[in-house]
Amino acid sequence: MTATAIRTALLDKLRSKAAVKSNWTIQKSSQFGHTDVVRLLLVDSRLDPTVDDNYAILISCENGHAAVVQLLLADGRADPTAADNYTILISCENGHTDVVKLLLENGRADPAALDNSAIRLSSQNGHAEVVKLLLADGRADPTADDNWAIRKSSQNGYTDIVKLLLADGR
Helix, strand or coil, X not given: CCHHHHHHHHHHHHHHHCCHHHHHHHHHHHHCCCHHHHHHHHCCCCCCCCHHHHHXXXXXXXXXXXXXXXXXXXXXXXXXXXHHHHHHHHHHHHCCHHHHHHHHHHCCCCCCHHHHHHHHHXXXXXXXXXXXXXXXXXXXXXXXXXXXXXXHHHHCCCHHHHHHHHHHCC
């Protein structure tokens, strides 16, 4: 039996109780990056990806599942600004470049939320590609919190990020 056949059989079995336990099926499928399952679940009106403060998109961003994030954003019900813009913050903190790119392109998540935590965390953790995306987007302020981004990237030895921040000129 193929993986798709197994997923379809599982969905058929769960279909009658798809929304039981706070939409557990879509939450866990999103958490583990099961794109095909999430795609199938999103067409079922009984499933709500916004349950538990938009847990499905929050956890898929945290785990770097860009394909799942893309599906949830395209569906339109999931809110990337939930939980104080956790999606963009955790994606930047964890260096999930593909997810950050999707969120920035979508435009709803705010990279300047919580005193520009997105650029501060990505700089502190050495995620140069994420820092490039944030600087190019223009909404995040690399000088926030007394230049936290350059102070922490310098302290942690991330020369490439220090160069990016100095070249930005803000």
